[in-house]
Amino acid sequence: MKKFIRILGLVLTLLTLTVVASACGHKPLSQRNVLQTDRQDKTITWGVKADTRLFGLLDTKDNQIKGFEVDLATALTKQMLGKDAKAKFIQVTSSTRMPMLKNGNIDAIIATMTNTPERRKQVDFSKTYFFAGQSLLVKKGSRIKNVKDLNKQKGTVLGVVGSDSVQNVAKVAPDAKVLQLTDYAQAMTALKSGQGQALTTDNGILYGMSVQNPGYEVTGGTFVSEPYGIAIDKNQEPFKASVNKALTQLRENGEYDKILHKWFHNVKGFDYKEAAKE
Structure with a gap:
């Protein structure tokens, strides 16, 4: 009887933990709705480079990452979620960016990442935002x-x-x-x-x-x-659609060209027309 009571107590404990977890909204990464969560938090977490001048480079004076991709991600965030939304940046490298996306540490990668057939097996990509x-x-x-x-x-x-x-x-x-x-x-x-x-x-x-x-x-x-694209985890179609819509809007309203010019206007030999291709 004592053994039965112990087992029954364990079962009840597990059921309680399951109910609590469900109430807190804990879901597997594959079931997360990134866009819905970001809308609630008014924040998008981006994986960016911090060692790549012009695209994403850590400024040691104020400890902020600055560059074309950082400014573009900020503009996309506000276009997607509203002017009071915030863009959060987490440093990634070429080798860490994919695992961090898959682990849910970041919502999207905007880090000089080329859209290739091999990578599309693991992630989805937005429209091209920079043609290198x-x-x-x-x-x-x-x-x-x-x-x-x-x-x-x-x-x-x-x-x-x-x-x-x-x-x-x-x-x-x-x-x-x-x-x-x-x-x-x-x-x-x-x-x-x-x-x-x-x-x-x-x-x-x-x-x-x-x-x-x-x-x-x-x-x-x-x-x-x-061609650089924003990498988004699989099964996040609403988020991908929102990113693409915002990117198109930034191109149409001139904000994209403004950001591109800010970072590349003094680079000898840089081809604006080529880089801005979709």
Whole structure:
């Protein structure tokens, strides 16, 4: 009888916990309605880069992340939820952004993330908000003028873990060696120290590096198209539709062009028309 009472007590405890959890609205990540939750909180949590000049870079003076993607995410938040809504930013890297989205740490990724067929197996993407192309960053005077030179000379190309740039360059320059670093700051340091002859990623990111490092330049044109999209978890159609609608509205009312010009107006060789393609 005592054993029966103990078992009955355990069952009642489990039932109580289940009811409490349900009352608190706890749901599996797959069942969350991100847009509904964000509307209630008047906040959208974005995963952004903090090491990528022009797109998302941590300002050590005030400890704020600033850049084109940060401003665009802020504008999207207010367009989606109202002028009093807040955009919250959490730092991600190329290797951490997908797990953080899947774990529910962030609502969406706006972090120089290219919309690719492989990634679409795991997440959905918004419309393109920045049309980039993969290129090379080299020291001025380098013998590497394009990706073919990198292949001929069997040089070392630097990239970042979690980025598709390394895989892309391996296809067009199979004889080149590859060295992957954790983030772009480390990759730039490696380039300066001579660990590689070129650094490869999207030209928009490389332009930012060239602005910060005048002794280096973007070269060779683009050899792979890199359309950036906002990554959203699967089964979040209402949120995706709201993002796309807001993005279209920002393009139509001129806010998108204003933000783009703010961050790229002084970048030598930058093509506004190309970058703004949908």
